[in-house]
Ligand SMILES: [Zn+2]
């Protein structure tokens with residue numbers, strides 16, 4: 001399965017837009033998160049030859065601007081797009097998505113949305129002492145199971161353990177996305193990296209809110225099995 005990065009903080013060429021938030025294109029037809037700004041998402045899609053009409057569904061990990069920022073323009077370009085959120089996303093988000101013609105699904109439980117694609121359902125998290133619901137995406141291929149996270153506000157290890165329990169017996173091939181470790185101490189980051197090893201995670205691609213220190217810590221332990229997420233590049237899982 002091929003994953004193309006549509007938006008993130010680094011790009012493979014200057015002409016591609018970069019910024020806060022992330023967006024991944026799965027199998028050329030599913031989008032996981034949409035980055036911070038519609039105009040930039042659409043520009044990157046255009047430059048990378050991705051046609052909005054080919055997109056079947058968008059999964060929004062959680063109700064934060066840097067993850068749904070591109071959704072409104074995408075809905076303008078792709079009428080009636082299927083959008084997956086969770087029931088505890090804000091009413092403002094839901095009303096806006098529906099108002100722009102999204103076929104909105106509020107999903108709270110573990111669910112399979114395509115032959116190889118699953119959603120964890122709503123996992124409770126917190127951000128700045130307030131509740132935030134978040135879902136993550138899981139893709140199962142012959143290589144094993146790969147996990148995609150938005151910001152990992154429920155805690156990256158907790159999400160990973162949830163997925164590991166659900167797919168017991170499967171290898172965790174890759175964990176890709178925001179791990180939200182940018183405000184954590186070196187000790188806490190080290191503990192997370194050790195937990196990844198213990199849970200048998202084979203490849204890691206921390207980006208977005210993971211933080212430079214955590215990226216470095218993963219790189220030191222994972223070596224060649226650490227990868228950077230770069231807009232315009234395609235990853236095979
Ligand atoms: Zn974020």
Ligand SMILES: [Zn+2]
Nearest residue numbers: 062064151153
């Ligand atoms: Zn967030």
